[in-house]
Amino acid sequence: MEHYRRHALKQRLYDTLFQVVALAGLLFAVMVLMWLLYTVFEDGIGRLNKQFLTSFPSRRAEEAGILAGMVGSVLVVLLTIVIAVPLGIGAAIYLEEYGRKNWFSRFIELNIANLAGVPSIVYGLLGLGLFVRWMQLDRSLIAGALTLSLLIMPVIIISAREALRSVPPGIREASFAMGATRWQTIWHHLLPISFPSILTGIILAVSRAIGETAPLITIGALTFVTFLPDDLRSPFTILPIQIFNWISRPQAAFHENAAAGIIVLLCITLLLNATAIYLRNRFSR
């Protein structure tokens, strides 16, 4: 009996010990995140003023700003949404609602899963070869948006399919029983019901598109832009590339600019992610 009690006590000790270790690990990650945010804010908050938000890049760090990068990012991402969202949701609807379970749908499924895992820089080279060179769109807004669209489409398709799959089959059957066609069922019932989940997926994909740097560097988005793009064929830069450019310089003053740019970028992406998380928690279950 004594032996057993000691054994049980030991096991309970190990149990607690593990929880402590796991929580300590988690705390470590939390602290790293806090530290990251703290250093960025400490370095950059001093540079974050109206002049910084409304100036073009400059050779002098204190005169430089992120106007070109911000406008470029917003335009590229808006275009990307316009291109990728209808295509992505369309593909998801086809695969989930129309597609039969045969070799072709299995092939497409595998294909999309694989596309989601292709490194973003490879999409950059795809954009370079296909849009910039072959279609001769040059280093333009539209070439950037098309590249990012192909990049985030798999993410949108996968999340939209999951959203459609989670609609109870009873809804479909009831609609069919009333004589509705498949498209009427999708348009009037499935899409409205799954809208919050689809939106969550889109927001996460858009947040990813805003932060993407590498693919747009490879298609040749510029780093020093002192004008705002005025049409789809116009050269452009984006906020992350502007930040990258500043980080790569040796002077500390430019690093402060980079930190200030990062604060703006983080505000946008974290706000988007928070919205997505909120939407999901609000509407799921």
Added chain:
Amino acid sequence: MQLFKEVGQAIAGESKIQKKRRLPYLTDTLVRAILFLCSLVSVFTTLAILAVLVVQSYYFFREVSIIEFLTSKQWTPLFAEKHFGILPLLCGTLLTSLIALLVSVPLGLAVAVYLSEYARRPIRKVIKPFLEILAGIPTIVYGYFALLTITPLLQKLIPGLGGFNALSPGIVMGIMILPLVTSLSEDALRAVPDSLREGGFALGASKLQVSLTIVFPSALSGIMASIILALSRAVGETMIVAIAAGNLPQLTWNPLEPVSTMTAYIVQVSQGDTPYGSLAYNTIFAVAIALFVLTFILNMISFRIRKTFMAIGGGN
């Protein structure tokens, strides 16, 4: 093409009432055709990636033999004396990725076990969004963090460490892939049927014993899949290494040395003024093929493992 035939037949002559009744069906068929085209975009993307990479690196391999590409121990396409061996880039890629795994796997698995076996609902509700925030931070931000925060810290701990090294981006990459390892491993652990846990408890095992000797081994294949996927993500990660690793291709396993990776090299060339179509420029497509093949293999292994895992009852 059955689809278009149906549309054609539907349009061909009918009475007015018939037409009105048929309209929804016509729309349905039309929409179906359009949506089908949408789903083909993904196939087109894959083909386009392959076409661009293969065509462009064909120009490269016309001038440089595959043997040299795979076996030469130097990578100096931008220098006067040119060598085209991918081994230094591959080595740098694996070195930084393995450091990232060393950071993220132990931590990620411990947190995953905690979340799936121990944590109560309110705690999970705090932790999950936190991990999602970590996953949502753009990689350029992690790059800044690696170069200007972690490296200076490491320099204090390790005297003589240069401003660029493999260790710092490796560690930061580990933090970046932590959410991926955690959430996929947690899914795998959760998929283990409760009956196995209850069996363990019935035999008098403690929670930790059940977690580590029953649940963890049962979920092992799913966990392996998540680790391989994380490795693939680390191999393809670009900005952190482009910023903080030093862009110096060298064949070394010493984490304190500056290195270059496949992704960082592509960024380096894209930024510079290497003329399009030159041999030096075409190197990035050859490197990209190697990168694509490597991540493709890793992704497929991970996908396969997960499929089998689900098939043998892991998914309840």
